[in-house]
Amino acid sequence: MAAHDVDLMVIGGGSGGVRAARVAAGHGARVMIAEEYRVGGTCVIRGCVPKKLLVYASRFSLDFEEAAGFGWTLHSPTFDWPTLIANKDREIARLEAAYTATLEKAGVAIAKSRAVFEDSHAVRLLATGERVRAAHVLIATGAAPHAGPAIPGREHVISSNEAFNLPELPRRILVQGGSYIAVEFACIFAGLGSKVTLVYRGENILRGFDDDVRGHLREQMEKRGIHVITGTKVAAVEKIKTHFCAHLSGGMSVTADRVMFALGRPPNVYGFGLDTAEVKLADNGGIKVDEYSRTSVPHIYAVGDVTNRVNLTPVAIREGHAFADTVFGGKPTAVDHTNVPTAVFSEPEVGAIGLTEAQARARFAKVDIYRTMFRPLKATLSGRDTTVLLKLVVDGVTDRVLGCHIVAPDAGEMIQLFAIAVKMGATKADLDATMAVHPTSAEELVTMRTVSRSYSREAAE
């Protein structure tokens, strides 16, 4: 009898776990993956994919409004939330089946069960009671929405998980949080016709993004009718017949049909025996790993949100792939977590890569900022009151582009391509040498010639 039932047990069938399982099986390993909810994980089932579908749905209202300036007459379009949710669910089910088929084709055994450690080499599958011994274990259990502080009425609050499956579109919704998930849902509901209040305890939304982006997006959201209240938090939620009254810490109150919290996503590290396996946690609350995603126990690895490094799907996938190549492919691979591009699918979108102006100023002796704001061509006829923001952060000594920050329609698409240049170490001179594509908004990224602001540490001293 083999000492182990499998070469690799993967706990969690999300972005990181699925990729790792498939690639490890491709390298010849005997692999089992345990998933307690639905194969595909957060991104596919209740994250990136369904969210983007809702984002698309929400943007039609803008298109309808803008069409008139281009000569179109539309006879009061109507929206049906149950149709959107049913169509979204159909697509999610299709994707889940596709992920399952890919794993099966690769020879991965799928256990539809919660897995808990019994010792560092064995997990118990709770659905069947089966005990599986594994030479290696990969923890890819992701993260889950923070329930928020224990305020009165917290039981009435929903998270992004429930927002995807509400029986009806709330006429009024209060979203608490300043993260990209809070901002995106605020924009989705506003676009679909809800009256939205966004409450955030900090001074401005999107902490960690460039300050110009944060200010600009907030302004644009407010222009779209979203009521943004910062510097306060929800202190209690009271149910009044069919709706809710959210009492804010400053004394104000907001009436809404739904109250949603998006207060961060702590790593899923509890309740499945990490202590038993003697896997240690890091100061950031995630599982402590080295650059090869190896935990404090040499044959146990962890990837994705559960390590709380950069919590994005492409990063989890890359980490899962690198783990499989390292352990089963004979090719030790560390993931580079620098210059990870990111997007916020707000309205308008945000795209960002690299250092913010403040980060660059703290690290570099001389920093040049190139910044432009303009009305996009489409708005000239549609009459929409909106502006695009493009910003480059450049090392004033080496001329290297350190960061790029965009608030514009399709900023996510723009930053994906611009990220290649930044990753390759492009200089401002490289951008200047690049021919523009006209007429586009992105062309301004290669036509900005005048420094908007320049900081020099010597000058400051």
Ligand SMILES: Cc1cc2nc3c(=O)[nH]c(=O)nc-3n(C[C@H](O)[C@H](O)[C@H](O)COP(=O)(O)OP(=O)(O)OC[C@H]3O[C@@H](n4cnc5c(N)ncnc54)[C@H](O)[C@@H]3O)c2cc1C
């Ligand atoms: C609303 C929302 C929008 C998002 N939008 C984006 C976006 O636009 N772009 C982007 O890049 N990222 C986005 N993300 C983040 C992205 O979804 C995550 O970074 C990504 O899914 C992390 O992958 P993972 O493999 O680490 O974990 P997950 O995908 O969360 O998978 C973990 C899996 O483990 C399972 N599990 C947990 N414990 C156990 C156990 N003990 N036994 C068995 N199974 C278990 C869970 O059921 C889950 O399926 C979004 C997230 C949310 C919530």
